[in-house]
Amino acid sequence: MGRVTATILNGRATRDAIFDDLRARVAALAERGVTPGLATVLVGDDPGSHSYVRGKHKACEKVGITSIRRDLPADTTQEQLEAVIDELNADPTCTAYIVQLPLPKHLDPNPILERIDPRKDGDGLHPVNLGKLVLGDEAPLPATPRGVVELLRRYDVPLAGANVTVVGRGVTVGRPIGLLLTRRSENATVTLCHTGTKDLAAEVRRADIVVAGAGSPGLITADMVKPGAAVVDVGITRTDQGLVGDVHPDVAEVAGYLAPIPGGAGPMTIAMLLTNTVEAAERDLANG
Numbered sequence: 001m002g003r004v005t006a007t008i009l010n011g012r013a014t015r016d017a018i019f020d021d022l023r024a025r026v027a028a029l030a031e032r033g034v035t036p037g038l039a040t041v042l043v044g045d046d047p048g049s050h051s052y053v054r055g056k057h058k059a060c061e062k063v064g065i066t067s068i069r070r071d072l073p074a075d076t077t078q079e080q081l082e083a084v085i086d087e088l089n090a091d092p093t094c095t096a097y098i099v100q101l102p103l104p105k106h107l108d109p110n111p112i113l114e115r116i117d118p119r120k121d122g123d124g125l126h127p128v129n130l131g132k133l134v135l136g137d138e139a140p141l142p143a144t145p146r147g148v149v150e151l152l153r154r155y156d157v158p159l160a161g162a163n164v165t166v167v168g169r170g171v172t173v174g175r176p177i178g179l180l181l182t183r184r185s186e187n188a189t190v191t192l193c194h195t196g197t198k199d200l201a202a203e204v205r206r207a208d209i210v211v212a213g214a215g216s217p218g219l220i221t222a223d224m225v226k227p228g229a230a231v232v233d234v235g236i237t238r239t240d241q242g243l244v245g246d247v248h249p250d251v252a253e254v255a256g257y258l259a260p261i262p263g264g265a266g267p268m269t270i271a272m273l274l275t276n277t278v279e280a281a282e283r284d285l286a287n288g
């Protein structure tokens, strides 16, 4: 690999700054007798999922949020999982929660995600909240897209009028990030690419900002990137050699800004999950 010329969008440092802000908000809530609680629901023993969930609980500890952990065996039935969702919906110590995806193949995720109380939706992926995002109503925002936008903002990467090419149409990244970036408050022009896109290289080459969330290691190569563009890697793949992103390492020699994996969108996702949790507690307090 040659010379890195891109400014690195440092997701860990930005996460730490957001945690400082959240700690102050958690202290203000404590004065009013409220402690936010974040729960995770994890089914099965996928090592990657376990590692992500561990990261979420460690983050809660740093910020002063109570963490609640529900680890369920791989052979958990749909009905048993639904019962856990109902318990968390009723649990006053649980302000927000997430069901770690993907679920084992024998479980149907959509009825589970719909069963989550939309007010406790840590991920911002409940159909009601995605619908509110489309309608422009206030609602918990999808954590990874919110983290990507926040990271670009903190480094003053211009969004208004920018041509953004998003690669991948998944429900956690590609699909909702277009919804966020095309709001009036962001005002970007978004092209959403996927496996049916005719000429991916051409779509990426015209982008001022590239968000890569396809889950295809090394998909975005240096020749595809406009010099000076901002590139955000969101396509985490776990290999024996460690975490690999969708963005080829050589892109760092062409891009103006780069949010790498690890150290970019991942820590920001956790920061936004905790932000959604604190906001849910603040909202509950305001609504009595």
Ligand SMILES: Nc1nc(=O)c2c([nH]1)NC[C@@H]1CN(c3ccc(C(=O)N[C@@H](CCC(=O)O)C(=O)O)cc3)C=[N+]21
Pocket (backbone or CB within 6 Å): 051, 052, 055, 098, 099, 100, 101, 102, 123, 143, 236, 243, 261, 262, 263, 264, 265, 266, 267, 269, 270
């Ligand atoms: N309902 C649900 N919500 C999610 O938000 C969700 C999910 N399911 N399933 C899996 C993906 C993946 N994900 C990550 C979060 C943080 C890091 C992260 O912090 N990564 C660190 C490295 C962590 C490590 O080394 O393991 C980094 O990129 O620097 C990674 C991945 C959230 N996801």
